[in-house]
Amino acid sequence: MTTSSPEFYVSGIAIAQMFYGAQRLGLPAQQAMVRAGIDIQKALQPTCQVPNEQHENFLRELLLASNDELLGLHIGEQTMPAIYGIITSLAINTSSLQQAIQITHQYQALIGGNSGGLRIEEDANGSMLLKPFMVTEHPILRRHLTLTLLTLVLGMGRMVTGKPQLAPQQLWLDFEPASDNEKKHIEALLLCPVKFGQQQTMFKLDAETLALPVNLFGDSGLAELEATAKRQLLEQQQQQGLAGKIKWLIRDQMINGMPRRKTVADRLNMSARTLDRRLADEGLAWQDLLDETRLQLAHDYLTLTELTVAEISQRLGFSDPRSFQRRFRQLCGRSPAEIRQQLT
Structure with a gap:
């Protein structure tokens, strides 16, 4: 396992879960972990950063070994809440399901690193949409x-309710x-209407469900637990350089639309002018990071999907395929x- 900070990574918690x-x-x-090139003793430490590529290779090896079309769901069913450490502690010390989701969302990088997680949208009716995202x-x-x-x-x-x-x-x-079989299993697990083949994965929780009280609520320890979570998150973020953070944010925006400097600066809690200065201090340029991220995403689309060149061109914001x-x-x-011919 490399000792330098990977561009996209998951935490040791995510590896332990799998x-x-x-x-x-x-x-x-x-x-399977050894074949994926992962150092077992290091990777199972909660604050370890494991390259997302190795995380994906680990899953590939498990899929080959299991031949299980429901492996992802079955792994989720087998994972114990205790494995999430501080995240579980935060959740059970909130007062409602809504607060549990909101506070654990703030620290989701302690699990998914910068490779994935959940986005949250709330509407005027008090409902909440949770939308998974990932670089894979x-x-x-x-x-x-x-x-x-x-799952x-x-x-x-x-568990918390x-x-x-x-x-x-x-x-x-x-x-x-x-x-x-997969369709029936998903519907049986989720206990709700499921629509397949949609443009985006997401699930909706209504206001009544969100208001459910947490079964083990104890607010006396929440502040201390959140302070611990903040320290762990800061430690993780400090291992990742500015370029890695920016490229992750660019990629995230590029998958869902066109990346903008101001939006990236806002996500990093700084002004666009400060972002430019920080980039200059490290000998970096916005356009270079944009090009590198666009090239990597284009390569991923070409090798991992069946999108046409025209479709990839449009997704990456080019005016035409040429x-x-x-x-x-x-x-x-x-x-x-x-690039595509190399795969045939």
């Missing part, structure tokens, strides 16, 4: 990781079920078609 969940399913988790683009890996995340969030909600039948109001999934192909060749030295 490792122990796989073990409980009877899978050769240790061998491979559709099979993404499907399993999404199912793991949904874990639901399991945590059921003491209601095993807790269910979202509605679930939308951006993939089709691999089989009728502009994209010229720029890609300038940055990569090869055309998009040549």
Whole structure:
């Protein structure tokens, strides 16, 4: 395992979740981790940063070993809340499910690092939409990781409220079920209407559900727990350089629209002028980071999806496919078609 800070990473908690969940399913988790190039003793430490590529390779190895089309969901079902440490402690010391979601959302990077998590949107009716996001683009890996995340969030909600039948109001999934068995299992677990093949994965919680009290509420320790979470999050963030943070934010925006300097600066709690100065101090330029991120995302789209060059061009904000192909060749030295031909 590399000792330098990876560009995209998950925490040791996320690796432990997959490792122990796989073990409980009877899978050769240790061998799979070794084949994925992960140092077991280091990677299972909560504050360890494990490159997202190794995280994905670990999941690939487990999929090969299990031949389980529901592996992501089954791993989520096997994960014990205690594995999340401070996150679980924060959740059970809030007063309602809504507060538990809001406060754990602030510290979700302690688990997903900068490779994924949940976005939250609240409407005027008091309902909440939770939208998973991740840098993983491979559709099979993404499907399993999404199912793991949904299962874990639901399991945590059921645990803190003491209601095993807790269910979202509605679930939308951006993939089709691999089989009728998967469809039935997802519906049986979520206990709510599920729409497959949607544009975006998200699930909705209504105001009544969000108002449910937390079963183990004890506000006396919440401030101290949150202080601990803040220290752990700061420690994790300090391991990641400015360039890595900016490229993650650019990639996140690029997947969902066009990245803007001001939006990135706002997410980093600084002005656009301060962002420019910080970049200059480190010998960096916004356009260079934009190009590097665009090149990596284009490469991922070409190798991990079946999107056409025109579709990739549009997603990355180019005016037409020819502009994209010229720029890609300038940055990569090869055309998009040549990259794809390597896979055939």
